[in-house]
Amino acid sequence: MSARGEPLSPETIIGNRAHLRKTMAARLRAFGGATRLTATPVPDLLDLAAA
Numbered sequence: 001m002s003a004r005g006e007p008l009s010p011e012t013i014i015g016n017r018a019h020l021r022k023t024m025a026a027r028l029r030a031f032g033g034a035t036r037l038t039a040t041p042v043p044d045l046l047d048l049a050a051a
Contacts, residue, residue, distance in 0.1 A: 012027055
């Protein structure tokens with residue numbers, strides 16, 4: 001899911017080599033935004049030590 005709740009496309013077709021960098025940057029931003037929303041938070045080691 002994207003940050004907007006839309007499913008991410010599993011593949012991208014890049015027809016022109018000149019558009020490769022721009023397209024890959026957009027795909028990575030979409031994946032990064034979705035990953036931050038769905039990833040489980042990592043517990044802080046100091047909180048674990050205090051418990």
